[in-house]
Amino acid sequence: MNGVLRGQKLRFLTKREIETIHSATLEILRTVGIKVFSDKILKIFTEAGAETNSESKIVKIPEYLIKEALKKAPKKFILYGRNPKYNIIVDNKRIYFGLGGTPTPYFLDLESGEFRRPTKKDVAEVTRLGDALENISFIMTIAGAYDVPYEVQYLHEYEAIFNNTEKPIVYPAPGAEIAQYALSMASAVAGGEDELREKPFICLYSEPPPPLMMAETDENLIEYANHGVPIALGPTSMAGSTGPVTLAGAAVVSNAQSLAALTLIQTVNPSNPVFYACWVAATDPRTGRHAYGSPEFAFSTSVINSQMARYYELPCFGFAGCPDSNFPDAQAGAEAMMMTLMNTLSGVNLMHDCGYIAGGDAGSMEMAVICNEICGIALKIAKGIEVNDKTLALDVIREVGPGGHFLSHKHTLKFLESGEIYIPKLFNRISKEAWIKAGKKQIYEVARDVVRKILKEHSPKPLSPDVQQKLREIIKNAERKKITR
């Protein structure tokens, strides 16, 4: 299935509207600029020809720099899996779903159904789950290693993920130092820095902080670009708090963040692969929370995001799953489907967050399995239909005639085999009598059984003992250096 999936081109904005957002963004970057809290990044912008002020830390980026960066960024590239059958071919059509996102501070315990702090073991298990799910093509996380020293949390997470999947990995590594360690771990897995550059199996996930800022932690962009490793941008201005309340204006802020980061990356390493993104979340007016399940977030991450990306001829990064609901319930299902279907129908290339719940505060393995089904359904819809002699089946209609049936016809059997009718693996279509007899199981309970089965049965090819040892050594070194107390 991998690599043949096509998204669609859901369109709401006119070409003129896209161009207006684009030129408004250029104007903001040129006249207002971005505030850069890193001397290293400031220096790169200065040398590239941007108007920088070391006092105010404001960088004003001229139009030509952005246009050059847009030209340099590759339109096509490959994100490799440790196993080549999982390679992700990035172009302007293919779409892929991913497990989770950045580490979640909480985790829905499979056995107790209660929230708790996730551990490194959970990171390993959710990775293994993602490795097994057929609609999941890349791995982020729905847990976090909160049982190790926080200074090296990310490194332990990388280790757990590297050891438990053969699929491509997209993951954060905030700050230059963590990035350097993560890159040396990835190099160890790839067989060297050159091998990593040649066939990157990891991609940095980076969220530049809105509005119009770059943090010291964004120095990881420089490290990854220097290693030729792909970078996925995730700028989210929140409408009504870190961006204007109007989606168009907030999109300008997010777009500015993306274009500024893209300019930095292409200055450091021309033609470094980048996933563009332009997201706008709603600030929930009652709680102030980043509303993941909002129609605004679904609309911006799909339609605005993909339309801007197509205008720039860049691949884009977006969302599947990620409900606000705190439990894998009806609300979670509705929110996940809205997001997944919108992004799929817009042709967003990489869609992440399957298995998130609670607005990203928690991960749920049950939700990941539910999302796997939702992704399958969204894909089936995106596929559309073919209209030709074979599918019109006039001969078959003639043959069966009025009052007959198509159940046993060869045409029916043949097309069933090729997937003409979507058959859910998880969602049930049994009668209510059968459902009552089977114990009235809620879908999250059915999903829970699936998780248990996968964790019992599935194990990806392990890394060589040699590489495993190297990873442990790198972490040990980092611990010695970073942990001073």
Place this chain on the structure above:
Amino acid sequence: MSENELLNQVAEAVLSFDENKVIEAVRIALKNGVSPIDIIEKGLTKGLRTVGDKFETGEFFLMHMVAAAEITKKAIDKILQPELSKSKTQRKALGKVVIGTVAGDIHDIGKNIVAAMLLSAGFEVYDLGKDVPAGEFVKKVREVDADVVALSALLSTTLPMQRVVIEALESSGLREKVKVIVGGAPVTKEWAEEIGADGYAENAIEAVNVLKRLLNLT
């Protein structure tokens, strides 16, 4: 106009969310002899309380809370505080809170909301902004004789800075004098206990309650 009417005008101006109207109402009240303390406590704070009530019932949003708090703070800082300083009178706020996002972290929306809530609840708030070095917290605590230090962090990588600030307060001999509360997405009760903070709040409304509890105001 009676003093009551003048104060009501101030309170009502807060509900307009219009800075000019609030400043105007405050100036008129001052000119007519209402004391700055009364303008704060019976005018501005009353307006803020109404906004808070309407937020609770769902009529107003978080954005209204922040807008009202920011305007009120401006009116106090620009006009009323100078008056108080001139007459050497002290406000009787619920307590003085020094708040900021710790060094290395430039996320401050959550902190701004907490600051607004605290101000609305009647605390005197000194907002140091974001990416604040430990030394700045210490300096401000000493300068204003603060009762509380509130530390925000969003990133798991900047979370350790909350501990650093607490240690800086300790080595400056100020730790015993102030309560420290911590917040931010990665913060938990366990973390707060581990680093020796006095309190932790899950959200802005809870932060107000925690502070009141810590200062024995409830």
